[in-house]
Amino acid sequence: MSVKSKIFSAIKQIAEEQRITLPPLDDDLPLNDTGFDSLAFAILVARLEDELGVDPFTVAEDAAFPSTFGEFVRAYENVPA
Amino acid sequence: MSPPDSVALREYLGPGLKDRTISGARHSVSFTDIAQHSCLTERSCELSGRSVLLATSGQLLSALAMIELDGVVRRLLLSPPDLDWDRLQDLLEQADIDAIVTDRPLPPSHAGKYFVVGVDLPQRKSTGSKVDRATEWLMLTSGTSGLPKIVRHTFDGLAGAIIAEGPARYRNATWGTFYDIRRYGGLHIFLRAVIGGGSMVLSEPGEAVAAYVARLRAGGVTHISGTPSHWRRLLMSGASADFSPDYVRLSGEIADQALLDGLARAFPHASIGHAYASTEAGVGFSVDDGREGFPAHLIGQDHAGVEMKVVDGSLRIRSRRTARAYVGAEAPPLADAEGFVDTGDMVERRGERYHFVGRRGGIINIGGLKVHPEEVEAVINRHVCVRMSRARSRRSPITGAIVVADVILADGTDAARHETIRAEILGQCKNRLAAWKVPAVIRFVERLDLTAAGKLVRTDA
Numbered sequence: 001m002s003v004k005s006k007i008f009s010a011i012k013q014i015a016e017e018q019r020i021t022l023p024p025l026d027d028d029l030p031l032n033d034t035g036f037d038s039l040a041f042a043i044l045v046a047r048l049e050d051e052l053g054v055d056p057f058t059v060a061e062d063a064a065f066p067s068t069f070g071e072f073v074r075a076y077e078n079v080p081a
Numbered sequence: 082m083s084p085p086d087s088v089a090l091r092e093y094l095g096p097g098l099k100d101r102t103i104s105g106a107r108h109s110v111s112f113t114d115i116a117q118h119s120c121l122t123e124r125s126c127e128l129s130g131r132s133v134l135l136a137t138s139g140q141l142l143s144a145l146a147m148i149e150l151d152g153v154v155r156r157l158l159l160s161p162p163d164l165d166w167d168r169l170q171d172l173l174e175q176a177d178i179d180a181i182v183t184d185r186p187l188p189p190s191h192a193g194k195y196f197v198v199g200v201d202l203p204q205r206k207s208t209g210s211k212v213d214r215a216t217e218w219l220m221l222t223s224g225t226s227g228l229p230k231i232v233r234h235t236f237d238g239l240a241g242a243i244i245a246e247g248p249a250r251y252r253n254a255t256w257g258t259f260y261d262i263r264r265y266g267g268l269h270i271f272l273r274a275v276i277g278g279g280s281m282v283l284s285e286p287g288e289a290v291a292a293y294v295a296r297l298r299a300g301g302v303t304h305i306s307g308t309p310s311h312w313r314r315l316l317m318s319g320a321s322a323d324f325s326p327d328y329v330r331l332s333g334e335i336a337d338q339a340l341l342d343g344l345a346r347a348f349p350h351a352s353i354g355h356a357y358a359s360t361e362a363g364v365g366f367s368v369d370d371g372r373e374g375f376p377a378h379l380i381g382q383d384h385a386g387v388e389m390k391v392v393d394g395s396l397r398i399r400s401r402r403t404a405r406a407y408v409g410a411e412a413p414p415l416a417d418a419e420g421f422v423d424t425g426d427m428v429e430r431r432g433e434r435y436h437f438v439g440r441r442g443g444i445i446n447i448g449g450l451k452v453h454p455e456e457v458e459a460v461i462n463r464h465v466c467v468r469m470s471r472a473r474s475r476r477s478p479i480t481g482a483i484v485v486a487d488v489i490l491a492d493g494t495d496a497a498r499h500e501t502i503r504a505e506i507l508g509q510c511k512n513r514l515a516a517w518k519v520p521a522v523i524r525f526v527e528r529l530d531l532t533a534a535g536k537l538v539r540t541d542a
Contacts, residue, residue, distance in 0.1 A: 017507060018516075038448060042479040043521035050522060057478035065478075 003052065004073050010047050014040055027070030034069065054079045089152025089212040090236065091116070093276045101278070104300055105141035106285045108202060118203035120145040121182065125198050126208050131180040132156035134173060134195075136164075138185055140262050140283040142200045144271060146182055151236060152212035154180075158219040158231070159263040162286055163533040166191060168228070175409035176219055176231050219408060220265060222360050223534035231408040232360050232415070239268065241402040242364035243276050245385050251304060254279040254328070257297045259290075259307030259315075264534055265360040266333050270306050279304075291320040298324055306330035308535040309340050313469040317489065321347045330367070332356040334536050335437040335455050338373040339462040345371060361415060362422045363402030365389060373459075374436035390421065395441055396428050397421040427453065443539055445473075448480035452518040454539065457484055460513045461520075464506050466491050466498075471529050471537055472520060486520040487529060499525060 001009075008025065011034075015022045020035040036044070049055040056075040057065060066072040098112035119125060120142065133154045137143045143159065150157055158176050160169060166188050173195075180196040181187065187197060218239060221229035256274040260267030262283065274281035282300035284293045294315065297305065305326050307315070312331060315321055329344055329351045336355035344353050356367035357375070365387055368375050380389050387400040399421045407415050416422045425442065428435045439453025457472035469489040474482045490502065503523050510519040530538040 017511075038479050039483075039517055042448075042477040042483045045479060046475060046477060046483055046485065046521045055478065058476070 003076050006051055007048065007073055007076060010044055014043055025069050027068065029069040031067060031069060031072060048076065052076060090275060091148050091151065101280045103141060103144050103281045103283065105139055105283050106296060108141060110145065110203060114203050115145060115148055117207055119205045119207045120149055120200050120203045122199035122201065126210055127196065128180055128198060129153050129210055130155050131196065132176065132178050133180045133182055134158045134160060134178045136160040136181060136183045136185060137200060139286060142184055143263055144283065145203060146200050148275065151216050152214060153210045154216055155214065156217045156219055161221060161261060161263045161533060171228060172231060220360060223264060223532065232404040233406050233408050234404050238363060238402045240272050240276055241386065243273050251277045251279060254304040255300060255302045256281045257302040257305040259284065259311035259535055266358065269358065269364065290314055290318045294320040294324055302326060304328040306332065308333040309336050310334060310531050310537050311535045312340060312344060316343055316347055317468045326351050329353045330356060332358050333534065336373060337459040337462055341371055341373060359424055361404050362398040362424050363400060363404065365398050374434040377430060377433050377435055380435065391428055394427045396424045396426050398424060445482055445484055447482050447484065447517045450517045452484055457486060457514065457518055457520060460510050461486055461488060461506055464509060466494050466502050469529055483521045484518060485522040487524050487526045489529060490525055
């Protein structure tokens, strides 16, 4: 499974748990429009760290939190192994 | 020299001693022997009036020496088994210790510095050192970080709850405890056995739960105490099957409903009580109705010499059973100006009952919202497949911290059911807890560590 599809399935699971209705997840979708609040994102980042072994937002000191879904996925794809 | 304002421990060695014993794994000593013989080696009479560190390898020798030294020495500092000589050094200075009673070899740095007396099974004829003072009992707090604090008790205060109940309440009981008797929780049970006319079976350092329980059964133990974590471990071990005590006592951590119910099922013939006590605050109360928390009417009134109030959410206790002071040059005051000890244990009133929600220092801050790990654990523990759990803080780049949980499942839980169980636990948490208190991640683990005092390790607290 690609990084992107792992992120997809983690987001879907959290949306289900939190009873959030997700819009279609396009690369341009602003994260603000996903329906996720900061707690939901915190859960997402923690679970992805367990699954992918990396938390790109803590690793880099100057990491800016992404603003679109596409940027969020790229943050994980671009982490040096 | 202060005149004794209390009866010394050895004066409770009344008639009918022959059938009463204190036992370890290898030796059993009768109270007759304890009354007639000394466990101390030569020059023990010179201990009178000294400030003594009691540091033995096992609990049995400490038990014998406590009986012999109370009322004789000025101070008695009980060393728990996990403290090495290096860490003890500071504490010895703070406590003004000038003599050591031990069965262990002393490091060269200590050898000339202290008056040293050996301790062994009671074989020498008792020299009958005179009981002529109220010994100060010093013990260490079970703090998990940094050096422990030294707390000073009187024998009167330590024995207060036992004497208030009337020693006859547990006459002929044979006591066991998962605690070490050199810590507050275990010392209390040891004093119950001696004062209340009973016997006692002590655990050995590093002994497995099942091995100790086998000795408890062999030794006919009827009354036994431990922390909720100790009891969860016992239930997990399966060793409870053939064990049928009359009285099961919990203290030192929050006793949640799931555990109280689990113990009631495992020990259908036992009465089950959970007590509130701490090294600093002494014994506060015990509750015997099988329900978590305690009746609200205990707050605000004097109950058998104990007054309790709640200030800023934490339980405060004033009684003659609280410790007298912290010991040391720069020791902070132990009680406030009115004599109340702040326990740091946070309580919450729900209807006619107060419930413990956690430690003040253990709060997890999730983007400004607070949660006690213990309240999350209490909900997780309600799941029928869960044996034990620990909620803890994990850093988060988004909210600063989030709650995650480590869970031990019952033996034989089908691995194929893990995902279902995880979803059920999350569902339970969502129904009973605010959103930020629901664990973000639930991990199934094989074991959770306990501190030397028998409490769940909370390193992130």
